Amino acid sequence: MSDMADLSPESLAQLLRWYADMGVDLAVDDEPHDRFAESQSSAKAPPPPIQRRAAAAAPPLTALPALGEQMAQDAAKAQTLDDLRARLLAFEGCGLKATATQLVFADGNPEADIMFVGEAPGADEDRIGRPFVGRAGQLLDKMLASIGLDRSKVYIANVVPWRPPGNRTPTPLETGACLPFTRRQIELVAPKVLICLGAPSMQTLLGVKEGIMRSRGRWMDYDRGGTIIPAMAMLHPAYLLRQPSHKKFAWQDLRELARKMRDV
16 A cells, blocks of 8 residues: 555545545554453543543333323424424434534525435535535535436435534434334325435335335335335445446436426
8 A cells, every 4th residue: 555645635535535435534643552441441430531422321121102202292293394403403302413513494496396305414415514514415415416306406414413523323212212203204294205415314214125226217105194105225326436336327217207297
């Protein structure tokens, strides 16, 4: 491997962006550390002062059904998107809120006929406060432009509105806590077509258990608060950045979406 000092500023910038996309957001020094010894010594020392708000303790398992019903009722009370956003800001039922920088609620046109729902924000989205603004978002913009769309003609959100640490996959408990608010968000936007970006969004909203490659491009039904609308899963733009050869499948699905929009 070449020395880092030999890299050009452009190459270094590309390397840093790659690290950020992979979820690496902390640096370590060059000296080796005995982590086991450090953990033993830190156990004897008094704990350091807490700099960030501590996450709420997880509720006992016996309380989860009642808690889920309470969250569903709270989400259902929202009559506007602004009201729903305010309720999410006050919501303490998801531990990701304590580690994220801010809520990443949505972007685009709330009057749009097409709604895209991804999985969860990344580092760029967490910093800026809007979904799909990093490299994956730039690719999504190009995908939309290929069929004559842009963010003024679609609405974009995520199943989970807070960034998981290190860009890890949200746990089922975290996804379940946010799901009533995501479903209510879809109801309030009232799109004519729902697009799930990636397997986690597809599995959460459409209940599909099989993989994204077998399910993508196929129209399914989504119950939008009593109204059945067409829904389709597509490959996530972040996946396409890692597997550019699969962009051909995304193009097929985008063309299918364009055909569907002529019919609804």
